[in-house]
Amino acid sequence: MKLENEKILEMYVNMVKIRKFEEEAMDLFAVGDIQGFVHLYIGEEAVATGACANLNEDDYITSTHRGHGHIVSKGGDIKLMMAELYGKKTGYCKGKGGSMHIADATKGILGANGIVGAGHDIAAGAGLSIKYRKTNQVCICFFGDASTNQSTFHEALNLSSIWKLPVVFVCENNGYGISLSQKNHQAIKDISDRAVAYNIPGVTVDGNDVFAVYEAVGEAVNRARKQQGPTLVECKTYRYRGHFEGDPALYRSKEELEEWLEKDPIDRMEKYLLENNIASKDKIKEISDRLDSEIQEAVSFAKESPFPDVGASVEDVYSDIVEEVK
Amino acid sequence: MSTIGIIANPASGKDIRRLVSHATVIDNNEKVNILERIILGAQSFGVDKVYIMPDSYMMGYKTQDQLNLSKELTADIEILDMIIKASPKDTERAAQIMEEKKLGCVVVLGGDGTHRLVAKYLKTVPLIGVSTGTNNAYPKMLEGTIVGVAAAVIASKSYDTHLSCRRDKIIEILKNGEFIDICLMDAVISIEQYIGSKAIWNLSNIKKIIVANCHPASIGFSAIVGVNQYIDERDDFGAALDLNCGENRFLAPVAAGKIEALSSGDLEIIEMNQSIKWEVDFKGIIAVDGEREIVFNKGDSFEFKLTRNGPIQVDVRKTMETAVVEGFFKTK
Numbered sequence: 270m271k272l273e274n275e276k277i278l279e280m281y282v283n284m285v286k287i288r289k290f291e292e293e294a295m296d297l298f299a300v301g302d303i304q305g306f307v308h309l310y311i312g313e314e315a316v317a318t319g320a321c322a323n324l325n326e327d328d329y330i331t332s333t334h335r336g337h338g339h340i341v342s343k344g345g346d347i348k349l350m351m352a353e354l355y356g357k358k359t360g361y362c363k364g365k366g367g368s369m370h371i372a373d374a375t376k377g378i379l380g381a382n383g384i385v386g387a388g389h390d391i392a393a394g395a396g397l398s399i400k401y402r403k404t405n406q407v408c409i410c411f412f413g414d415a416s417t418n419q420s421t422f423h424e425a426l427n428l429s430s431i432w433k434l435p436v437v438f439v440c441e442n443n444g445y446g447i448s449l450s451q452k453n454h455q456a457i458k459d460i461s462d463r464a465v466a467y468n469i470p471g472v473t474v475d476g477n478d479v480f481a482v483y484e485a486v487g488e489a490v491n492r493a494r495k496q497q498g499p500t501l502v503e504c505k506t507y508r509y510r511g512h513f514e515g516d517p518a519l520y521r522s523k524e525e526l527e528e529w530l531e532k533d534p535i536d537r538m539e540k541y542l543l544e545n546n547i548a549s550k551d552k553i554k555e556i557s558d559r560l561d562s563e564i565q566e567a568v569s570f571a572k573e574s575p576f577p578d579v580g581a582s583v584e585d586v587y588s589d590i591v592e593e594v595k
Numbered sequence: 596m597s598t599i600g601i602i603a604n605p606a607s608g609k610d611i612r613r614l615v616s617h618a619t620v621i622d623n624n625e626k627v628n629i630l631e632r633i634i635l636g637a638q639s640f641g642v643d644k645v646y647i648m649p650d651s652y653m654m655g656y657k658t659q660d661q662l663n664l665s666k667e668l669t670a671d672i673e674i675l676d677m678i679i680k681a682s683p684k685d686t687e688r689a690a691q692i693m694e695e696k697k698l699g700c701v702v703v704l705g706g707d708g709t710h711r712l713v714a715k716y717l718k719t720v721p722l723i724g725v726s727t728g729t730n731n732a733y734p735k736m737l738e739g740t741i742v743g744v745a746a747a748v749i750a751s752k753s754y755d756t757h758l759s760c761r762r763d764k765i766i767e768i769l770k771n772g773e774f775i776d777i778c779l780m781d782a783v784i785s786i787e788q789y790i791g792s793k794a795i796w797n798l799s800n801i802k803k804i805i806v807a808n809c810h811p812a813s814i815g816f817s818a819i820v821g822v823n824q825y826i827d828e829r830d831d832f833g834a835a836l837d838l839n840c841g842e843n844r845f846l847a848p849v850a851a852g853k854i855e856a857l858s859s860g861d862l863e864i865i866e867m868n869q870s871i872k873w874e875v876d877f878k879g880i881i882a883v884d885g886e887r888e889i890v891f892n893k894g895d896s897f898e899f900k901l902t903r904n905g906p907i908q909v910d911v912r913k914t915m916e917t918a919v920v921e922g923f924f925k926t927k
Binding site: 271272452456457458459461462464465470471472473474475478480481483484485488489492500503528541545 | 605606609610611613614615620622623624651652653680788789790791792793878
């Protein structure tokens with residue numbers, strides 16, 4: 270799969286943007302600026318980046334409680350994201366959803382989701398909609414390893430398979446379901462093994478290698494666009510932080526974390542850029558500085574934005590009945 | 596007392612070729628089943644100690660538990676004491692330990708890539724390769740029970756093995772004059788830019804294929820060269836073929852379920868202990884035994900040398916025939 274240098278650089282910028290957004294969110298949560306739960310994507314940046322680099326503007330994604338990386342990768346506006354984390358009126362959900370519910374229908378982002386496994390069926394629904402409307406879109410469904418124990422995973426793969434829906438199921442296998450190691454909650458090691466039961470292809474790739482993710486998801490997206498049905502792509506990765514901010518992650522060893530830090534996706538990409546003369550050290554610094562400014566602008570925007578009015582708490586609870594079903 | 600070792604790669608059979616071809620999936624639970632059958636076969640014919648590589652799926656422990664539960668385990672199973680990296684380094688380390696322990700035979704479950712890693716370290720202990728990968732040319736599709744029996748025959752060291760075992764050819768790769776790697780079957784030069792998902796399948800990017808062995812009855816790069824001329828394990832030569840150039844046009848089984856029309860230059864024979872040299876004038880990668888591993892840049896120079904410094908491979912069929920002739924299966 271041929272990749273132009275410009276595209277490679279775009280993927281690098283996206284990964285760094287996610288990392289910086291998350292590190293800022295981590296600090297803001299620590300000082301009490303951000304309320305509620307925050308689940309950070311630090312360490313897993315290559316998955317969302319490599320996967321979404323294959324998508325068009327009108328393609329769909331479904332996300333998880335750990336969704337910031339997905340939203341950024343599908344073109345989400347970090348100002349509106351940060352405002353949502355702050356619970357401000359200018360946020361993606363008018364400040365009423367918070368970190369776990371960011372959605373942007375205009376960009377095909379069908380929502381992060383606080384319910385583990387809820388995205389599977391939403392993705393299958395999006396796939397059915399694409400098939401019904403006969404468009405060339407696809408939907409990527411992001412989910413974690415533990416969510417594949419939920420019935421939604423099996424329902425969605427089954428229906429997507431028998432209806433040949435254009436859905437790419439991208440599993441971010443970070444080895445833990447909250448605090449439970451995968452070996453203690455699953456009789457398998459590779460989630461891709463589960464594809465066999467639904468007669469769809471299943472592959473496992475290094476989720477900390479953005480090229481590996483890009484290639485595998487790219488082939489899966491091609492299959493989906495050619496109406497050959499869904500694919501399960503498992504990306505082995507690791508989250509550096511606890512399940513949520515505030516979780517000291519005592520259930521895993523320091524050595525395990527250090528081993529994964531050595532496989533950091535951004536460090537690997539940076540090494541590739543330098544070795545292949547795609548970017549100089551100066552260029553990398555320039556990117557870093559620019560992204561720092563963007564993140565600070567987003568924080569300022571969020572801080573300066575108003576909170577929603579009290580009355581807004583009962584708005585947007587029920588949808589208006591659409592014209593077609595009146 | 597006879598001992599065998601088992602190296603089962605938990606990552607084989609799951610790469611991207613399941614998307615770009617019709618490759619088979621072999622899940623890890625099936626590998627555990629194969630391990631059980633190997634041990635049951637081996638212990639029935641005198642193997643009393645089995646060393647197993649530890650892995651992230653804990654196949655060795657699962658096998659041990661299963662056979663203990665069914666009360667069928669008589670051999671002693673020992674999982675090698677080594678730190679798991681969940682990377683190819685595990686396979687290399689296990690092969691190194693098994694070589695040091697001078698086991699009677701080592702059984703490897705994986706694809707060409709897994710066997711290449713083992714071949715780097717297993718120099719004197721005979722090897723049986725069982726295919727659980729993709730597009731495999733080196734390991735064979737074999738029934739675990741029979742593999743276990745054959746391993747027991749070899750590990751007994753009671754029989755002449757000159758007919759049933761042979762030292763394999765390999766291609767030794769030197770970059771800028773320094774040895775860097777080996778391959779058992781094929782080295783492929785491609786204009787791909789990065790290692791990525793490792794497996795190599797985009798034929799239009801391939802410049803050259805260098806093979807130690809090739810056969811039309813195999814699949815992948817071995818078959819691409821093999822449909823032009825077959826070279827088996829006993830032949831003291833290999834070959835090189837420039838792809839996507841020249842007037843030679845042919846069809847070849849390039850991957851599971853995929854037959855493609857290709858073009859090449861003339862086949863170049865590489866004699867034993869001879870090299871072909873290559874000065875690089877573009878940026879790309881070299882895939883060894885089907886996996887992108889070596890990145891090169893313009894100005895690098897490479898040497899591909901054919902030697903017989905490979906592992907000692909067991910021919911399971913011939914081993915079983917020898918065992919019959921020698922009365923191995925007779926009981927009192």
